[in-house]
Amino acid sequence: MKPGHGEVLLAEGDPRVRAEEELLIEEFRRQLDEGMWAAVPTTNAGSGRREAQMVRDFGDIPEGADRVIFFPRASGG
């Protein structure tokens, strides 16, 4: 999510393919270095409700996640 623009596709690829995984990791780190927060929309296994999972490392991304959403970190308004 980019202020003033909305949703912008940063990178896409299959993490099972080595070259594409490197590209995804590089973009993931770049976004976090820029101070963004990363979250993955998931479904709670117990309640079945949808929620988000914050990820701080590429390895934290749940297997099978189809996207990671980056958004500016929250601050007091």
Add this chain to the structure above:
Amino acid sequence: MLLALLALALITFVLAIPMLVRELGRRRAKRQAARAPRGEIELPLYDPGRERRAEQRARELLKSCVNDEEWAMYRDLGFIRVSGKHSRREADRPGGGPAYAYLVYAHKPIVAFVPGSGQLLSEYCVEFPDMSGTGGRHRLPASDDVLAKWMALTSDEDRVIHRANMHLVGRQLDPARVRRDLWRLAEWERRRQRRRQVSRSE
């Protein structure tokens, strides 16, 4: 005869020189203008549809992330209710529901309230500022702001609440309006429940 033709050709050439010089100059100027960098005072064109398209994309993204009920709530009422995760005692959870919940508005503070009684607890002022460093102060589209709050609350409630500025309800939001929104929400849920019962009985 040949000499006369040569002389004529020479005279024609001499007379044509100013025209040739002018034409070459014009072509050179055109080439330079094409090659020259854009003028510094040239302003980018304002695209009046950009924000509308961004909001449209944001709505699609929000719809794809939240629960069906939450999406319908946002579409019909303009806000989303998110349950709080903490409670000191089991008795604070009436009917097993959450002890407190939040109303998430776009570009407005998050409001905490008690679902059972409708008591307003506090408002949390939080924003997601532009971190690109490109200057200017852009905001997220409204639906992206709601999604960012939803993701932050459902994934790491404590972190976003600790970062927010907490006030009693009334600093930025009109308490009467929030109470009215809670009443609208209750009515909306009642209608939805009734529709569900009717469709089940048919």
